[in-house]
Amino acid sequence: MSKKTRAFLKWAGGKYKLVDALSKHLPQGKRLVEPFVGAGSVFLNTDYERYLLCDINQDLINLYQIVQRQPEQYITAAKKLFVDEMNDKTQYYKIRDAFNQSKDPFTRSVYFLYMNRHGFNGLCRYNKKGGFNVPFGSYKKPYFPEKELRAFSVKAQRAEFKCIGYEQAFELTLSGDVVYCDPPYAPLSTTASFTTYVGAGFSLDDQALLARHSRHTAVERGIPVLISNHDIPLTRELYRGAKFEKIQVQRNISQKGSARKKVDELMALYDQSYHYEE
Known part of the structure; x- marks a missing residue:
């Protein structure tokens, strides 16, 4: 197995640890389409001719386009x-304020990486007004990912980045594509909050709509779709009729290190053999 490539961003729910197991379930095709690209670990560790990488976070997509076009x-x-x-805490909050006041994509992209590496847990979170609001992380010596940025920039020459939602991403799929969906995960319980990472949140309606788009794209258009999510009764119901595989992964679902436990990960593959059973 060739050495895995790390993403240059820290990312909640990132797929770096899972990418070997996940890749085994990805069908072959000419282009990989990711409606929820996140930190890009799947993109970085697969080998498709081309990629269409989408996310609703404009800062993320601007950053990727800048690293793609002007890495040095x-x-x-x-x-x-x-x-x-x-x-330093004071400097961090100065940068965060400057980021929130800036409209310049390059400036915001520089500050975004700084906040990603110096902020708490590498979280990406905005308030209702669109202001980045992650607190200072107090790390001994934040790592500057120069090697990872260069690797991303090289691979990005095969990619197109778009700031669009998952529904629009599905609309752009073509014959020969493979779709991999890594949505914000369904809650482990009805009280669990899972809107922490994206300002707009991702509702249960979105989970169901995503499943419907995936079925339609696979069955009607012959484009296979792989989705990863928590393996819970809700997701097995949502993706009923898809091919299921289970993977175990270390998930940080508790702030206490001792309380972190393995939660099964569900891989649901929709292809033309999809069948819905009552």
Whole structure:
């Protein structure tokens, strides 16, 4: 097995640890379409001719386009913030304020990486007004991912990045494509909050709509769709008729390290052999 490539962003729900097992379930095709690209671990560790990588987070997509097109300029600017004097609570909040006031995509992209590496748990979270609101993380020496940025930029020459929702991403699929969906995960319980990562949230209606789009795309158009989610009764019902595989993964579902436990991960594959059983 060739060495895995790490994403340059820290990301809640990132697929780096899972990518070997997950890749075994991805069908072959010419282009991989990801409606929820996140940190891009699946993109970085698969080998399709081309990629269409989508996300509703405009900051994320702007960042990827900048790293794709002007990596050296970006690395030079971002590296200046990864110095000891900037690993400081006061400096962090100054950068966060400047980010929230800036409209310039390049400036915001430089600040985004700084906040991703210096903020709490690498979270990406915005308030209702669209302001980034993740607190300072107090890390000893945040890592500057220069090697990872360069690797991403090279691979990104095969990719197109779009800031669109999952429904629009499905509309752009073509014959020969394979779709991989990594949506915000369904709650483990009815009281669990799972809207932490994206301002708009991802409702149970969205979960059901995603399943419907996946079925339609596979059965009517012959484009296979793989979805990953928690393996719980709700998701097995939502994806009924798809081919199921189960993977175990370490998930940080509790803030206490001792309470972190393995939660089964469900891989649901829709293809033309999909059958719905009453």
